[in-house]
Structures are given as structure tokens and as C-alpha cells.
Amino acid sequence: xxxxxxxxxREEPFAEIVMGNTALVRAMVEAQTRVVTSYPGSPTxxxxxxxxxxxxxxxxxxxxxxxxxxxxxxxxxxxxxxxxLATVFFKxxxxxxxxxxxxxxxxxxxxxxxxxxxxxxxGANSSQNEQDNRHYAYLSYTPIFExxxxxxxxxxxxxxxxxxxxxxxVVILRLTTHVCHAKETVAFRGYTPTEQDNTPRFxxxxxxxxxxxxxxxxxxxxxxxxxxxxxxxxxxxxLHTVVDNNSKLGIITSGLVYxxxxxxxxxxxxxxxxxxxxxxxxxxxxxRHTIVGFLKKHEEVKVLEELDxxxxxxxxxxxxxLGLQTRIIGKNDMGDWIGEYTPEKVEHIxxxxxxxxxxxxxxxxxxxxxxxxxxxxxxxxxHRSAFHAIGEALADExxxxxxxxxxxLGFQEPYNLGELVLCMGAxxxxxxxxxxxxxxxxxxxxLGDSTFFHAGLPGIINALFNNxxxxxxxxxxxxxxxxxxQDHPASGRNFNEISEAIPIRxxxxxxxxxxxxxxxxxxxxxLRKIMRQAINEERFxxxxxxxxxxxxxxxxxxxxxxxxPYQVHIDQKACEKITTCIAKFGCPxxxxxxxxxxxxxxKDLCIGDGSCIPTCPSKAIKR
Amino acid sequence: xxxxxIYLCGVGGQGIGLLAEVLLRAIDYAGFPAKAVDTHGxxxxxGIVVSHLRYGDNIFSPMVPAGKSDLVVxxxxxxxxxxxxxxxxxxxxxxxxxxxxQPLGVRLGKDIEVSEELIEKFCESADIKLFAVADEDLxxxxxxxxxxxxxxxxxxxxxxxxxxxxxxxxxxxxxxSLLEKNLKLFxxxx
Numbered sequence: 001x002x003x004x005x006x007x008x009x010r011e012e013p014f015a016e017i018v019m020g021n022t023a024l025v026r027a028m029v030e031a032q033t034r035v036v037t038s039y040p041g042s043p044t045x046x047x048x049x050x051x052x053x054x055x056x057x058x059x060x061x062x063x064x065x066x067x068x069x070x071x072x073x074x075x076x077x078x079x080x081x082x083x084x085l086a087t088v089f090f091k092x093x094x095x096x097x098x099x100x101x102x103x104x105x106x107x108x109x110x111x112x113x114x115x116x117x118x119x120x121x122x123g124a125n126s127s128q129n130e131q132d133n134r135h136y137a138y139l140s141y142t143p144i145f146e147x148x149x150x151x152x153x154x155x156x157x158x159x160x161x162x163x164x165x166x167x168x169x170v171v172i173l174r175l176t177t178h179v180c181h182a183k184e185t186v187a188f189r190g191y192t193p194t195e196q197d198n199t200p201r202f203x204x205x206x207x208x209x210x211x212x213x214x215x216x217x218x219x220x221x222x223x224x225x226x227x228x229x230x231x232x233x234x235x236x237x238x239l240h241t242v243v244d245n246n247s248k249l250g251i252i253t254s255g256l257v258y259x260x261x262x263x264x265x266x267x268x269x270x271x272x273x274x275x276x277x278x279x280x281x282x283x284x285x286x287x288r289h290t291i292v293g294f295l296k297k298h299e300e301v302k303v304l305e306e307l308d309x310x311x312x313x314x315x316x317x318x319x320x321x322l323g324l325q326t327r328i329i330g331k332n333d334m335g336d337w338i339g340e341y342t343p344e345k346v347e348h349i350x351x352x353x354x355x356x357x358x359x360x361x362x363x364x365x366x367x368x369x370x371x372x373x374x375x376x377x378x379x380x381x382x383h384r385s386a387f388h389a390i391g392e393a394l395a396d397e398x399x400x401x402x403x404x405x406x407x408x409l410g411f412q413e414p415y416n417l418g419e420l421v422l423c424m425g426a427x428x429x430x431x432x433x434x435x436x437x438x439x440x441x442x443x444x445x446x447l448g449d450s451t452f453f454h455a456g457l458p459g460i461i462n463a464l465f466n467n468x469x470x471x472x473x474x475x476x477x478x479x480x481x482x483x484x485x486q487d488h489p490a491s492g493r494n495f496n497e498i499s500e501a502i503p504i505r506x507x508x509x510x511x512x513x514x515x516x517x518x519x520x521x522x523x524x525x526x527l528r529k530i531m532r533q534a535i536n537e538e539r540f541x542x543x544x545x546x547x548x549x550x551x552x553x554x555x556x557x558x559x560x561x562x563x564x565p566y567q568v569h570i571d572q573k574a575c576e577k578i579t580t581c582i583a584k585f586g587c588p589x590x591x592x593x594x595x596x597x598x599x600x601x602x603k604d605l606c607i608g609d610g611s612c613i614p615t616c617p618s619k620a621i622k623r
Numbered sequence: 624x625x626x627x628x629i630y631l632c633g634v635g636g637q638g639i640g641l642l643a644e645v646l647l648r649a650i651d652y653a654g655f656p657a658k659a660v661d662t663h664g665x666x667x668x669x670g671i672v673v674s675h676l677r678y679g680d681n682i683f684s685p686m687v688p689a690g691k692s693d694l695v696v697x698x699x700x701x702x703x704x705x706x707x708x709x710x711x712x713x714x715x716x717x718x719x720x721x722x723x724x725q726p727l728g729v730r731l732g733k734d735i736e737v738s739e740e741l742i743e744k745f746c747e748s749a750d751i752k753l754f755a756v757a758d759e760d761l762x763x764x765x766x767x768x769x770x771x772x773x774x775x776x777x778x779x780x781x782x783x784x785x786x787x788x789x790x791x792x793x794x795x796x797x798x799x800s801l802l803e804k805n806l807k808l809f810x811x812x813x
Contacts, residue, residue: 001798017651125662149658149685182685183647183659262683343688362690368708369741370701371734373634373726375670409668413731582730588669592730604764605724
């Protein structure tokens with residue numbers, strides 16, 4: 001087997017097929033990055049998997065999963081103030097969590113250099129929105145590199161690190177989902193380990209670091225002045241790409257959209273001239289000089305950018321200022337603002353822009369006849385047992401608020417619990433608001449354990465502080481399950497070593513939560529009873545509904561024993577076709593045999609947990 | 624070689640990721656330029672898992688354009704139909720592992736389970752070559768992906784890629800008894 005850890009530290013140059021996320025880690029190693037931090041979130045967790053592949057004692061940098069993105073950014077910033085090249089990575093919406101910290105960074109001199117790696121998610125593949133984080137660059141005067149594939153993830157990180165160290169300035173490397181997960185052969189340079197300098201070099205002389213009153217303007221001036229230097233730096237290194245087909249038409253684009261564009265232009269008939277392309281390596285600051293040169297050479301220029309219209313507005317403003325006559329074509333309709341710019345989307349946009357260039361694209365296929373497959377809670381999942389019992393304890397009109405995590409899936413049939421979700425840690429606060437003036441409908445908020453530490457605590461403290469009346473159900477499964485089982489502060493381990501588990505119950509007691517109920521979710525009867533009691537108390541209280549993540553458990557069990565020896569089956573003589581197992585409990589291991597109406601168990605899925613056994617009124621589910 | 628597009632799909636936990644990585648590395652050993660991309664995220668929770676894989680000349684995007692797939696590889700019957708409907712081009716090939724993991728709507732009785740006949744009918748109407756494979760005696764369902772891999776080789780579904788390339792690729796990704804077990808199964812069927 002190829003050893004990824006060995007590969008990431010290899011000193012000779014080599015070429016290998018890697019994912020964008022893996023290429024990034026090799027770049028971190030080559031750039032002599034010393035501190036890397038994160039909070040898990042798709043599409044970035046595989047960056048940590050690659051880091052994990054390097055044995056801890058050989059890892060040339062420190063890595064941690066912090067409690068949230070804000071703290072992760074602060075840890076990286078602090079390390080960079082001591083002179084260490086630092087990097088923080090997280091998913092798109094993680095930048096919202098860290099925004100308060102992040103927007104200050106560009107005003108400050110960061111001697112070690114600092115790269116913020118974003119995993120943006122056009123298409124909202126695994127996020128609650130598809131926000132365009134380039135807006136944050138404008139907001140904070142932070143330069144932003146956009147690689148198109150793994151090869152550029154590698155080379156642009158090296159550029160970003162070099163620029164960041166040169167200017168003592170934070171730099172963004174903006175990846176998107178299918179850049180993180182794309183795989184291709186990347187040619188890596190050699191790596192020379194160097195003597196590491198651990199001297200804590202923080203000094204106020206590198207500042208100012210206190211942005212108060214009179215200090216703020218000069219700090220902002222410095223950030224603005226640097227934008228020009230950055231533009232020149234990128235120009236001098238020829239990082240932008242120009243494809244010259246000697247056409248009167250031009251296209252300005254960046255990132256993965258560039259590859260979609262090349263794909264589509266491959267279908268232009270040979271009789272026609274393909275448009276020229278300017279592919280920007282850095283999309284903020286907008287490279288004025290490069291863009292003016294490109295505009296002047298073309299009669300019409302299409303700005304092809306995914307999500308929002310930042311480039312379009314900047315480019316139009318530049319052309320207006322200079323009185324350029326080039327026709328600049330931006331977004332055409334609302335569809336151009338929504339969704340990932342896949343090859344077929346780019347084909348439609350280009351055809352709408354220049355109808356003669358491409359053959360008329362085929363209309364999208366009508367929806368197929370295959371039943372939808374929404375994601376499910378896994379067989380044996382403790383959340384399923386929790387929802388089953390809690391659903392029976394609540395009235396139909398009661399209001400349930402979800403948070404981010406596996407338990408968000410409870411909104412689906414057959415549970416319909418957790419009727420709204422906003423973002424990490426929002427459920428206690430939303431639930432508090434829903435409880436105001438409300439004497440008729442009970443309010444129940446759900447929260448996962450990693451999210452509890454991430455952003456849940458302020459909402460809980462507020463509920464206590466302001467005497468709100470709701471029940472918070474802590475769906476405790478001992479891990480950060482949705483993103484791939486990363487440890488959290490109550491796991492008893494961090495990324496690197498054993499650490500004292502922060503006891504959630506004692507923490508709640510210490511906060512003064514007046515009543516805390518707790519049970520394993522497989523104990524259906526007890527959980528139902530507890531839930532009824534909790535919602536009838538006219539005050540804030542917490543139900544800890546715990547059961548370890550069974551996906552993790554089943555994986556470990558299979559590793560140890562090979563298979564699951566204790567699968568359940570349905571005693572067909574006892575089965576009365578009440579269908580609680582399928583219609584209410586809803587474990588995906590049950591099979592609804594549509595030809596003969598029987599219910600059976602799929603042996604490929606059942607993990608033998610037996611959580612379904614007490615839910616069958618006919619006692620037909622047996623081990 | 625003209626670009627050859629493969630679309631792989633299945634249900635979270637079935638091993639689409641490994642199968643896609645084996646094919647990608649086998650293609651690389653066969654000497655072709657290649658690009659690929661997986662979907663992750665919610666996939667692990669019984670949702671749909673998808674991999675795009677492309678090789679040959681003039682490939683830019685790692686994503687197979689909709690309706691432009693030469694080959695769809697599915698590890699489950701519903702996903703086979705979904706993948707074929709959305710991604711296969713006329714005259715393409717569908718190979719799937721003939722097992723059923725019922726989607727929610729089917730379990731709840733709101734949707735009708737996809738039958739083998741429905742897939743056959745669809746493939747006939749769209750001029751698609753169809754191979755349904757299954758191994759009733761398979762000891763471990765997690766090796767269904769290897770059964771499909773072996774049939775991809777046996778049926779010569781990847782131009783220019785052969786058994787040795789696939790074995791070397793497996794060797795890149797697995798080790799020890801797991802490699803032995805998978806190689807043994809592969810060799811017995813390929």
C-alpha cells in the first residue's frame with residue numbers, strides 16, 4: 001500500500017495522483033508551515049485526514065481541531081505573531097463564525113505569515129447555503145487566491161504563503177467543494193526539512209496591535225496600500241493565465257469555472273474562433289492593469305463567475321472610469337447567480353451570451369423515474385431512538401428546533417422533528433424566542449455535543465440568564481459524527497493526545513441549569529417519561545439523550561470481529577403488519593417487500609444493535 | 624485517445640470511493656491522463672454517493688457533463704437507474720451490482736421499488752448495453768465493489784485498462800490481509 005504519510009514528507013521531487021485536500025498538505029509541508037488549525041466541516045475534513053497520515057512524531061507542524069472556527073483562527077493568528085507560518089482551514093460558513101476575528105487580521109502585521117484556507121460550497125452540496133465568501137475579501141481588504149484543481153491548490157498555497165510572509169499579511173486561499181475533492185496527478189517539488197526556530201518572537205514593535213482611536217486609520221491605510229503591492233506581485237510572477245485565440249471575444253474567469261469553460265470550448269466547431277480567456281489566479285484585489293489590457297484587446301468580454309457578481313461590478317467600474325468601449329457582459333438572469341458552474345451550466349450561459357458560438361445545448365433531461373434517496377440516520381443510530389421516544393411524548397402542535405449535525409435529519413419522515421434549522425448552535429436561542437408569549441405550544445430545541453461547545457453555550461447561558469421556558473435535548477453521541485468522527489472537548493482525546501474530557505453534565509450543573517435529565521436513548525420507556533416531565537416544567541431544562549455514534553461503533557466492531565453476529569430478524573408468524581418498524585421507527589435495515597407485503601431485514605445493513613426490538617407492538621423483531 | 628467518461632454511483636457505505644480510486648489508479652498505470660472527483664458530505668448517512676472519472680485526451684473538468692457518460696457503474700439497483708437516466712449517453716454501457724437498498728419512499732410504501740425489468744426496459748429504449756452482476760454466495764457485502772471491478776475487467780469495459788493495472792491499483796490502496804482477501808476475490812472472478 002502506498003504510504004501517504006511518507007509521500008507527504010518525501011524529500012525528492014515526485015508525481016502522484018492526489019485529491020486537492022491532500023495536495024494542500026504537501027504544500028504546507030514544503031512551505032515550512034508550523035501551525036495549522038481547523039474546525040471540521042465539509043469539504044475540508046480530508047485535509048486533516050492527510051495530516052493524520054503523517055505520524056505525529058514526524059509531523060513538521062502542530063495541528064489542532066479547535067472548539068470552533070473563531071478559536072481556530074485566533075490560535076493560528078497567535079502562533080503567527082510569534083513568527084510561525086500559520087494556516088487555518090474550515091468550511092464556507094465557518095468564516096461567518098470567525099468573522100469578528102477575521103475582519104481585523106488584514107489590518108495587522110502578522111510577521112510569521114498566515115493563510116486562511118476556505119472550503120466554499122457552490123451548489124450547497126453539504127452546507128446550509130452557497131454563500132460567496134469573496135465578499136469577505138472586499139470587506140476586509142484580504143487578497144484571495146482561487147485555484148482550479150489540485151495542481152493549483154499546491155502551487156497557489158506556496159504563493160499565498162510566500163506573499164503572506166513577505167507582507168506580514170493574511171492571505172485567503174479559496175477552494176470550492178470540487179476543487180477540494182478533485183483528483184489528478186500533481187508534480188511535487190522536493191522538500192528540505194530545516195532547523196525549526198521555536199523562539200517566541202512576539203513584539204509590540206511589530207504592531208500596532210491595539211486598533212483603538214488614532215491607530216485605526218493608519219492601520220487601514222496600510223491595508224489599502226498593500227492592495228496595490230499585491231497586484232504588482234501577482235503580475236510580476238505571471239500567475240494569471242491568458243489563452244490567446246486571436247479573437248475579438250474574450251472571457252474573464254477563475255477557479256474551477258475555468259476548467260468547465262475549457263471543457264465547453266472544446267466543443268466549438270473548428271470553423272469558428274474560440275474566445276480568448278483571462279483566467280485570474282487572484283480575484284481580489286482585482287488586477288486592474290491586467291484587466292484593462294485584456295478589455296482593450298476585445299470588442300466584447302464576458303465575465304464568467306460562479307455565484308455573485310463581484311468581478312463583474314469591479315470590471316465594469318474600471319471600464320467606466322477609463323471610458324473603454326468594450327461591451328462587458330455579466331450575469332444575464334437569476335439562474336446565473338445560483339448553483340455550481342458545471343460544464344453544462346457554462347455551456348448554457350455561453351450559448352445565451354453568444355448564440356452563434358456553440359450548437360444549441362440539449363435541454364436538461366426530464367426528471368427520471370427513480371425514487372428519491374434522502375440521507376438517513378444510520379442503522380442503530382441513537383438519534384433515531386431519541387426521535388421515536390420524543391415524538392411520542394410531544395403533541396403535534398409543539399414546536400421543535402433542530403441544529404446542525406446528524407440529528408438535523410430528524411426533520412424527515414417519519415419523525416418530522418426539528419422543524420427548522422439555521423446554523424451552528426442557534427437552536428437554544430431560536431427556541432427561547434419561540435417560547436415568548438407562548439403558553440400553549442411546548443418548545444423543544446435539539447443540539448449535538450460538538451455543537452454544544454462550538455456555539456451552543458451562549459444560547460444556553462442566555463436561556464438561564466433571561467429565564468426562558470424551553471427544553472433543550474442534547475443529542476450526545478460522543479463525537480463530531482457528521483463530518484467524520486472528529487474528537488471534541490467531551491471525547492477525552494484531542495487530535496494529538498489524551499485530554500481530560502469536559503463533562504457536559506457537570507458543566508450544565510455549574511451553569512445552574514435547574515433540572516437536568518439524562519438517559520441512554522435506547523431506553524425508550526424512560527426517555528418518553530423524562531421528556532413528558534421535562535416539557536411540563538415551566539422553566540429551562542436539559543435532557544441529555546445519549547448513545548454513542550453507532551456508525552463508529554459498528555466500524556470498530558467489524559474491524560475486531562469481521563461481521564455483526566447479532567443481527568435481528570422478523571418472526572413472520574408473530575408479525576401483525578402494524579409496520580411500526582418501517583412507518584414510525586424507520587430504520588433503513590427494514591425491507592418493505594412490495595410484492596407480498598411482508599417486512600424483512602436487510603442483512604447487509606443491520607448491525608444487530610437491537611434498538612428496534614422494544615418498538616414492535618407484536619414483539620416480532622427477534623435476535 | 625478520445626475522452627472516456629465514467630460515472631460511478633451507489634449508497635453511502637458501499638465502497639464507491641474505493642472502487643473509483645482503484646479505477647483511477649488503474650487508468651494511470653495504463654498510461655492515460657485522468658481526472659476524477661468524488662462527492663462526500665452527507666453521503667455516509669445512507670445518501671447517494673457519486674464519483675466522476677475521466678480519461679484520455681483533452682480532459683479539463685474533473686466532472687462528467689450530464690448525459691455524456693460512456694459507462695455508468697452502480698453498486699445498487701435504484702442508483703443504477705438514476706445514474707443511467709441522468710448521465711449515460713445513447714449507446715453507453717451500464718453495469719450494476721444487483722442488490723437493493725430501499726430508499727425512504729419505497730420503505731414507506733410511497734414509491735415503487737425499481738425492478739430489474741424497469742432497468743432492462745430503460746436500457747433497451749436508450750440503446751444502452753446492460754450488465755447486472757451479483758454474487759449470491761458473497762460472504763461480505765462490503766466486497767460487492769470488488770465483484771463489480773472484476774466484471775469491469777472481464778467484460779473489458781475500460782478501453783486500454785487490464786487486470787494487471789487493476790491489481791497494481793489495489794496494491795496501492797490496500798495492505799495485508801485486506802489486500803489478500805480482495806485480490807483473491809478479484810482474481811476468482813476477473
